[in-house]
Amino acid sequence: MAHQSDSDTGLEDQRDAGTASGVSNSDYDYSNFYYSSSDDLFAIFGPYDDWWYGTARKNGYYLFSQPMSTPPGAQINLEEQLNHQPVELLNLASYNYLGLSHHPEVIAAAKQALDHYGLGAAGSPILSGTMDVHLTLEKELAAFKKKEAVMVFPTGYSTNVGLLSALLRPGDWVILDQNVHASIVDGAILAKAQVRFFRHNQPADLEKKLRGTTGKRLVVVEGVYSMDGDMVCLPEMVEVSKRHGAKIMIDEAHSTFMYGKEGRGVAEHFGLEDEVDIHVGTFSKALGGQGGFVAGSQSLYNYLMGFARSRVFSCALAPAVTAGVLQALRITKREPQLRATLWSNVAHFRGLMSAGGVDVGDSTSQIIPIMIRNDRRILAIAQKLQQAGLYLQPIIFPAVAKHRSRFRVSISATHTTAQLDQAAAILINTLREEGIL
């Protein structure tokens, strides 16, 4: 069934009068509706809709999930969801770090695969869903990552969920940086492993959390953290993990194909590719596609083939997407200048932010948080930015801590200097008008 917009259903008008209870919930957020107790499974829908239609949506939540009608490039068109008007925006919100999602060769490869294989894989990868293009991608990616084997998953989320739930069992320990992606946490939960979180990027706290653990242990870090754009202090993390006899895994969703001399990621950057036991990456960020992968030993591949349930019980990655990702991989290998352009753009934009006195937190990467630190005002500022022609996504609690709200800028190699200058000018002017600067 097609999704109906709020104006289609008329629900928005019904809720305009406010909440059914008449009590303001203007400072509520998603976290207020996660837990509830009732005899009726659907009882939470009423209070949630009261909040969503009465307060949240009109106060700025409509800015999330606005439908785009163009590729996720530097310039986009989307339908603004409050008044349902088409708008043209300068886009600093999409991952697409190397601009490959709409690269002509990538599109041509995907089209050719679509003609050749049809729409879907029509089966689980362990049954009839594996096609030659999947194995070619795995083989070329393993060679690129300098690992014995790579396993491809349908999404980045299913990669971590499948990997962790395949390896860990009740009683095992998984020690997570507190800022790791939800897919890692969900994988640990699904495995029913014992979980401890260490304070973000603090090896001393990792050490503390490893103390007293026995048996099978896995430490999980990310190469670049998705909300703060800061890089893991990998040497220290590896040292502490190894000293305690724990295996260490790195999720390089936001760093593979960008960091390191050859683009293999943060582990390459630090010269620690062999010391890290499991490498994870995705195709949806730098390669502009979809899917994820695990890189490691052939034995790891063999075991995951049998026990990574999120992969076993999913249809294989669509062959057209697989072929597009494969071509994107080949382009990244062939054209290291894409990475150079990306880093040049990052340096340029970072310089503009610094000159403008903008708080970018601890970022050192292509993810540049514009710290607003006010959960309510950020939504109003986001609306003003959009009206001024700049597309940025507000990141608010509970995605980040209360009052650590920020806009997440994603720099791409396809941004021109003029576009970055324009975006910075809009951003700085708006922040000045709003008294943030």
Place this chain on the structure above:
Amino acid sequence: MNRLKPGEVQYQYRHAIGGFFEFPIEHARKLLPSSMSPIEMHHGQGILSVMMFDFSGSQVGEYGELVLSVPVAPRLVPGRPMPRASFFPFLVGTTTQASREHAIELWHLPHFMEDIQIEFTVEEHDIRAAASQDGKKILNMHITDYEWEPVEHHYQAFERDATGTYMATMAMNAQFSENEEERGSIEIHQHPFTAGISAAGVNTTPFRELWMRDGFQTFQPLEKIGAGAA
């Protein structure tokens, strides 16, 4: 202050401060009746809520109160507001016998049955509260501010004793500040009051700090929602 409706009870306070601290979910479960589930901060991490009140006016006069509780799932009641949060207070301490007897009678709250002392030290951007009993330290909490705004927040509290399981609903009106800047702290000392939490692995830095000042707390009449503890 609002005009009270029949059955409502109101308390005025100069300061009400709170810290939310991570501690193992297994320990949170031990503090709750089996019918209630603790809210998780992260997977495997429950929340210890420590609230300290400096009441300036009530049916039993001025007094201080220390409340240890575990946040639990809000109970949905048709036609009523979704509460901002719900708590199961598992131990309350007060500075006067009158306030203790009052809270036990009206709200069925589990109390530490001796007077404690609570001292608040207020500075421009932070507040410290020290709870003790006749010179023996119980706990110290330090809370910092962020931006202030006037609010009306609705909460639930669940209580259970031999007579039944109860739900209290209340509104907190005050100047309010809340942050997750991790600048506050708690020191939990060895004392009979803290016996249930001193060895529980409570994080000493609150992930959330709350501070309400110059406000009032309005309780609706207590509702019995279930049987008592066996």
